[in-house]
Amino acid sequence: MANDRLRALEEVENQVATILQCAGNIVLELSKDKHNASFLDRQLSQFTVSVNRVETELSSQIKYLTQVATGQPHEGSTYSARKDCQMALNRAEYARVKLGELGRTCEVMLDPQP
C-alpha cells in the first residue's frame, strides 16, 4: 500500500519532467520560421494532459494525508521479532560451527597424519 503511493509520486515526478519537456519543445518549435502545426498540437495536448495528471494526483495525495495524519509519532517497531530471528540465526551458526569441529575431529581420528 505504501509502495503504491510512493510509486505514484515517482510517476508524478516523471510527469513534471514531461511538462517541462513539452513546454521547451513548444517554444523551440515557435522559434522556427515554419511551424509544424501537428507537432505543436501534439505537444500542447501532452502538456495539458500531464499538467492535469500532476494536479489531480497531488491533490488526492494531500487529501489522503489530511484524512490519515494524526500528528503523533509512530511508535511501532520490528525490534523484538528481529532480535528473535537474529538469535535463531546465531543458534544455527553455533550448531554449524560445532558440527564442523566435530567433523574435523572425526576426520583427524579416522585419517591420522603419517
Place this chain on the structure above:
Amino acid sequence: MANQRALPQSKESLLQNYNKRLKDDIRSILDNLTEIIKTAKVEDETQVSRATQAEQDHYEMHVRAANIVRAGESLMKLVSDLKQFLILNDFPSVNEAISLQNQQLRSLQEECDKKLTSLRDEIAIDLYELEEEYYSSSYSQLDSTDLPLCEAYRRWDSWASPDGGDISGSAHGGVEDTDGPTSQETSPKHDLNGHGTTAAVDEP
C-alpha cells in the same frame, strides 16, 4: 470534510501549505507558457522600434521560461516533501509494513528452529548408537554414578514396560543386570567395567 479530524495546527497548516504550493506552481507554469506563446506572435504595429520590441520580448521570454523552470523545480520539491510526509505519517501503510516484516522474521525464526530441532533429533539417534557401541567396548571407563544414554534409555524402558511390574521390582531387576555373572551370560558383550573379555577368560 465530515471525516476530517482535528489535526494539530502544525500538521494542518503544513498540508494547507502543500495545497497552496501545488496551486501556485501549476498556475505559474500555465500562465507563463501562455504568455510566452502570446509574446511569440509577431505584431506589425509597435509603440517602440522593432529592435527594442524584439529585445524586450526576448528578455520577457527568458524570464518566463525561467519562471516555468522554477515552478517545475518547486513541484519536484513538493513531491519530495509529500513522500517524506507520507513515510512518516501514513500510519496504515506503516502498520502494514511493520506487521509484514514481523511475520517474515517470525517465519524465518520458526523455520530455523524447526530445522535445528530435527537436526538435534537426528544427532540424538546417532549419539545413542555411538554410545551403545562405545560403552559396550573395552575402551570405556564408566563411573557407576554416570549412566550412558543407552543404559538410561534401557532402564527407562524397563520401568515403563508393564512386564516389569512395580518400579522397585524392575529397578531391582535392573540393578541385578548390571552386577554379577548373570549379566555376562545374558549379554556377554555388554560390560560396564571394561574387563569383560578378560574376566571371561580368567574365570574357570
